[in-house]
Amino acid sequence: MTITCGFDFSTQQVKAVIVDNATSSVIDEATVHFDDDLPHYRTVGGCIQDGLRVTSPTLMWVEALDLVLNRILRNGVDMSKIRSISGCGQQHGSVYWKLGSHKLLQNLSPHRPLRDQLASAFATNDSPIWQDSSTHKQCEEIEAAKGGPERLAEITGSRAYERFTGEQIAKIANEQPAVYSRCERISLVSSFAASILIGGYAGIDMADGSGMNLLDISTRTWDEDLLEYCGGPEGPKALRRRLGEPVLSQSVLGSISRYFVERYGFDPECKIVAFTGDNPSTLASFPTQDGDVIVSLGTSDTVFMTLSKPRPSLDGHVFCHPLYSQKFMAMLCYRNGSLARERIRDKHADGSWDRFNSVVEQHEAGCGGRVGFYYFDPEITPRAHGVFRFEDHRLVPEFRLDPSESPYDPRAILESQFLSMRYHAEAIGLSPKRIVVTGGASGNKTIVKVLSNVFGVPVLQTQQVNSAARGGALRAAMALDSEMCLDERSLLLAAVPDTNYSNLYSAMLDEYALLEREVCVLGQF
Ligand code: ADP
Ligand code: XUL
Numbered sequence: 001m002t003i004t005c006g007f008d009f010s011t012q013q014v015k016a017v018i019v020d021n022a023t024s025s026v027i028d029e030a031t032v033h034f035d036d037d038l039p040h041y042r043t044v045g046g047c048i049q050d051g052l053r054v055t056s057p058t059l060m061w062v063e064a065l066d067l068v069l070n071r072i073l074r075n076g077v078d079m080s081k082i083r084s085i086s087g088c089g090q091q092h093g094s095v096y097w098k099l100g101s102h103k104l105l106q107n108l109s110p111h112r113p114l115r116d117q118l119a120s121a122f123a124t125n126d127s128p129i130w131q132d133s134s135t136h137k138q139c140e141e142i143e144a145a146k147g148g149p150e151r152l153a154e155i156t157g158s159r160a161y162e163r164f165t166g167e168q169i170a171k172i173a174n175e176q177p178a179v180y181s182r183c184e185r186i187s188l189v190s191s192f193a194a195s196i197l198i199g200g201y202a203g204i205d206m207a208d209g210s211g212m213n214l215l216d217i218s219t220r221t222w223d224e225d226l227l228e229y230c231g232g233p234e235g236p237k238a239l240r241r242r243l244g245e246p247v248l249s250q251s252v253l254g255s256i257s258r259y260f261v262e263r264y265g266f267d268p269e270c271k272i273v274a275f276t277g278d279n280p281s282t283l284a285s286f287p288t289q290d291g292d293v294i295v296s297l298g299t300s301d302t303v304f305m306t307l308s309k310p311r312p313s314l315d316g317h318v319f320c321h322p323l324y325s326q327k328f329m330a331m332l333c334y335r336n337g338s339l340a341r342e343r344i345r346d347k348h349a350d351g352s353w354d355r356f357n358s359v360v361e362q363h364e365a366g367c368g369g370r371v372g373f374y375y376f377d378p379e380i381t382p383r384a385h386g387v388f389r390f391e392d393h394r395l396v397p398e399f400r401l402d403p404s405e406s407p408y409d410p411r412a413i414l415e416s417q418f419l420s421m422r423y424h425a426e427a428i429g430l431s432p433k434r435i436v437v438t439g440g441a442s443g444n445k446t447i448v449k450v451l452s453n454v455f456g457v458p459v460l461q462t463q464q465v466n467s468a469a470r471g472g473a474l475r476a477a478m479a480l481d482s483e484m485c486l487d488e489r490s491l492l493l494a495a496v497p498d499t500n501y502s503n504l505y506s507a508m509l510d511e512y513a514l515l516e517r518e519v520c521v522l523g524q525f
Pocket of ligand 2: 011089090091092130163211277278279298299300301302333
């Protein structure tokens with residue numbers, strides 16, 4: 001039996017899965033939840049928020065890697081049987097390695113934990129992550145530097161977004177020149193994790209590299225004008241050196257570092273395959289067909305599918321594909337995903353998903369003309385901040401309720417989240433024939449039913465959880481064995497649409513779009 005290992009360095013946790021290559025199924029797994037397992041970093045939801053600035057302690061991710069491996073070992077996994085490893089990270093987050101850290105990585109002692117040895121390896125201890133929206137100024141400047149938002153989208157697959165790594169680097173290069181000048185190398189969360197495993201700097205893979213506003217997605221090289229803008233006073237050459245050259249997502253980077261061989265019993269021949277972003281990795285975990293759209297309901301909600309030709313627009317993103325060097329993936333991203341649903345659950349259902357579901361089920365589809373927008377944090381799609389409720393097109397502070405009625409917010413948040421996905425997906429040319437749903441909220445039958453009705457298509461699911469980490473393990477296997485492919489039978493029907501409800505949601509789309517435009521004005525930030 002050959003096995004591979006996949007990691008997911010996500011927003012709230014690090015997950016590791018062990019996959020049996022013959023069946024592509026997960027045979028062991030472990031998780032380290034940042035807030036609960038590593039409370040000394042004082043994160044909430046895996047990060048630290050200070051106004052629009054959102055970061056995670058880089059060292060927390062380092063410590064989590066040792067801890068998750070210890071848990072896998074304790075489960076009795078024979079690490080020497082693992083042939084290859086890959087994985088993914090939350091997209092856009094960046095790590096700033098300090099001068100001299102390459103040497104540190106090459107000489108890690110197996111006798112001391114990573115946390116102790118890498119404590120002084122970073123030029124800044126705080127990694128900006130995808131929830132950051134503090135770089136509006138840089139967004140305006142970078143679009144101007146590349147000849148406007150359309151041109152930037154044509155080249156890099158996306159117009160400027162606050163969370164994209166180029167904007168984050170530009171901010172540090174200009175506003176914290178001391179941090180930037182003592183930085184030897186910049187990694188994404190994905191390539192940072194791979195760097196520790198190989199004991200040296202790992203290249204940024206092209207799929208995750210597409211989330212930086214720096215990569216030309218057609219030539220798959222860094223764009224010189226964008227390096228010039230993002231590199232600040234030190235210029236483009238210095239930034240190119242810090243980024244290294246981008247690598248194909250399916251590249252074998254090398255063998256695992258001695259640290260892991262001696263501390264955990266890995267085979268010294270175990271190969272490390274380039275890590276990628278969590279969304280590309282999820283895409284790689286499913287045997288999708290033409291017309292399949294994946295909806296991931298995790299900390300963020302995302303919607304994506306494979307494309308043969310890039311069609312960049314001002315809405316959404318186009319990334320290089322994580323498996324096929326000639327293909328692309330299109331994606332939408334929502335910041336107010338699970339955490340916003342949790343807030344509504346806590347307010348109206350005492351923190352219970354069962355109670356939340358029964359409140360949702362008590363109302364008819366469409367909430368009788370009520371539409372709510374719940375952007376507790378500054379939203380990405382669309383760019384707006386605040387909570388806005390409309391009754392028969394009129395803005396109201398709260399939905400009016402008869403004394404016998406249960407609250408509308410639980411159903412209203414699901415409907416507006418999914419109407420937004422449908423509306424923006426259509427705007428970038430994604431019209432699904434089927435949806436494959438994944439992520440923490442995908443086990444919730446009520447949520448999945450509303451999703452199916454809003455899109456008017458069947459929703460499929462796999463029994464395998466942790467699809468981003470599993471995608472890492474599968475990519476690790478496929479990089480060594482190009483014959484390996486995914487089995488369509490692993491997808492099971494989870495919901496079919498009710499035509500009456502789907503027709504009603506189709507009829508609501510225009511109205512939804514009008515209200516969303518109004519909310520973008522009301523909720524400017
Ligand atoms: P990550 O983005 O960190 O990988 P996950 O995909 O594991 O996160 O999703 C975590 C989220 O899943 C939690 O924030 C939680 O709100 C949500 N979740 C878990 N179980 C349910 C459920 N039964 N119904 C709705 N949401 C759920
Ligand atoms: C994608 C995005 C998020 C993160 C965290 O563009 O910002 O989905 O990858 O999951």
